Amino acid sequence: MLVVQKYGGTSVATIERIRAVAERCLETQSQGNDVAVVVSAMAGETNRLLGLAHEIQENGNDREFDVIVSTGEQVSSGLLALAIRAMGGKAQSLLGHQVKILTDSAHARARIRSIDSKALSDCFVAGKIAVIAGFQGIDEHGSITTLGRGGSDTTAVAIAAALKADACEIYTDVSGVFTSDPRIVPTARKIDRISYEEMLELASLGTKVLQIRSVEFGMKYQVPIHVRSSFHREPGTWVVPEEEHMEQVLVSGVTAVRNEAKITIPRVPDVSGVAARLFTPLAAQGIVVDMIIQNASSDGTTDLTFTVPRADRKRAIEILLGEAGDLCSEDRLSYDDAIAKVSVVGMGMRSHAGVARRMFEILAEESINILMISTSEIKISCVIKEKYTELALRALHDGFGLYLPVDKRPAP
Numbered sequence: 001m002l003v004v005q006k007y008g009g010t011s012v013a014t015i016e017r018i019r020a021v022a023e024r025c026l027e028t029q030s031q032g033n034d035v036a037v038v039v040s041a042m043a044g045e046t047n048r049l050l051g052l053a054h055e056i057q058e059n060g061n062d063r064e065f066d067v068i069v070s071t072g073e074q075v076s077s078g079l080l081a082l083a084i085r086a087m088g089g090k091a092q093s094l095l096g097h098q099v100k101i102l103t104d105s106a107h108a109r110a111r112i113r114s115i116d117s118k119a120l121s122d123c124f125v126a127g128k129i130a131v132i133a134g135f136q137g138i139d140e141h142g143s144i145t146t147l148g149r150g151g152s153d154t155t156a157v158a159i160a161a162a163l164k165a166d167a168c169e170i171y172t173d174v175s176g177v178f179t180s181d182p183r184i185v186p187t188a189r190k191i192d193r194i195s196y197e198e199m200l201e202l203a204s205l206g207t208k209v210l211q212i213r214s215v216e217f218g219m220k221y222q223v224p225i226h227v228r229s230s231f232h233r234e235p236g237t238w239v240v241p242e243e244e245h246m247e248q249v250l251v252s253g254v255t256a257v258r259n260e261a262k263i264t265i266p267r268v269p270d271v272s273g274v275a276a277r278l279f280t281p282l283a284a285q286g287i288v289v290d291m292i293i294q295n296a297s298s299d300g301t302t303d304l305t306f307t308v309p310r311a312d313r314k315r316a317i318e319i320l321l322g323e324a325g326d327l328c329s330e331d332r333l334s335y336d337d338a339i340a341k342v343s344v345v346g347m348g349m350r351s352h353a354g355v356a357r358r359m360f361e362i363l364a365e366e367s368i369n370i371l372m373i374s375t376s377e378i379k380i381s382c383v384i385k386e387k388y389t390e391l392a393l394r395a396l397h398d399g400f401g402l403y404l405p406v407d408k409r410p411a412p
């Protein structure tokens, strides 16, 4: 078998931890597997490096930023290769350019275009464990690129796809993917199996276990991903194609994000072209609009409410006032930063009615007012006041019976 293992920052945080990882890699190899290991930088290192660069320059989408922040993984990959050798094993470190992880040139958020598996198969033929620096690649000009925060997950899944690995194990400091954040919801349970689609929704809506792009990669190339802890031996969560996702789970998880703000423009003319005029300049400036609500009009005007990343709220309003000042003015336009989006995700929603109704009921029982609603095939999201986030998560989690094993949960 061929196994790709990825170890996150806390798993390689100290020399002691690196030795424990080395042991685990050797054990996997001794069971008859070819092993490729992807490492993150030691915990805290990427932030430290970013801090240094930010002391000189604010904007991080820069070639030199990637030269700086990619060094964290260079260190951890070298240390792990050394540790494996010190235990009598064979290992070789490989940087992004040595595995030819070719990306586009979007620094700090590059996308992988191709991987040349030759260097890796050479390692395996020589009986070596390949220890790959995560997070980094190289563009067509030979510049170092990085894949965005958490990008080592994507390195690992992309390598697993390129090698057609039997599994991609993502080792982290939590035991797997949970039905909700266990720090907020004490009754949260570890999920045994989840589909790529659900994982993608959960990751996009606040569950920070896997980088979103790694799940997209996994789904595209059907790589079985096993998210598990490097601190113990228990199996974690398998992220797999839907067919293998046996249990008919109605709701898999509840999650929340608090990084959005909502903007309301009241009484815009209810004629064609207005939404296009408001949202075109925002898009042109790279501001991603998430939810949008437009009310039905009775007097020829309509209220428009939408959400943007909280960090972009100020700029979004400036752009609107500048580019569409006839549709909105400073005294009419209003915003709210203290909001949260809580979401319920589950494959079973596709075939079952009543999940939305139950979600609204549960929030109502807690007297939590819903400010906005949006739905997709497998998720329902509600915007609420931020101060109710914890209460909403706990109520929804327990209201849908997620504290129970899958087969014991009540119908909604």
Ligand code: ASP
Pocket (backbone or CB within 6 Å): 008, 009, 040, 041, 046, 047, 072, 134, 135, 148, 149, 150, 151, 152, 153
């Ligand atoms: N070291 C990088 C980060 O902290 C990449 C990763 O850990 O996956 O974002």
Ligand code: MG
Pocket (backbone or CB within 6 Å): 008, 009, 040, 150, 153
């Ligand atoms: Mg990570």
